[in-house]
Amino acid sequence: MNGADETKEDLSPASPSEIAEALIHGLRYDGRRRVHDADELMARVVAERLVEHLERSGFVLCRRPGAPQPDATPHRHPHGR
Template sequence: MIEDTPPDLRPASLEEIEASLSHGLRYDGRRKVHTADEMMARITAERLVAYLQACGYVILRRTGAPAPSTSAHHHPHAEPG
């Protein structure tokens, strides 16, 4: 474990980092970004993670923090209510 790390932080797994980067490439907050499709976002996230890992980066994550999700988000063109 990393020295001087607060107790509620832990190293993020490669899969968590890829999922977060991919989500960030596909969504701007709750809005889907239509300039980046699923495949390109996944490939870009994988390459970024590989590069960060090769450079020796360690990314920390709060224990119990939820993974990015759009399941509770409403479609921007959906009828309210």
């Protein structure tokens, strides 16, 4: 079995809340830097609507076990610029 086969077997469906949180993070942050043109409420509304649309369209998103959750902490990374 090669690495690609092992990765596929390790995938599990992501929950709607996990997908929404990842989208919210992507709408509010560029890496660890806060993007100030996306309000928290608007990011949540957009993410939830996108998740609903993806579910209705039959998409299944998966994640690897142990994949890190988005980090929305306002603290800077100690090794960042």
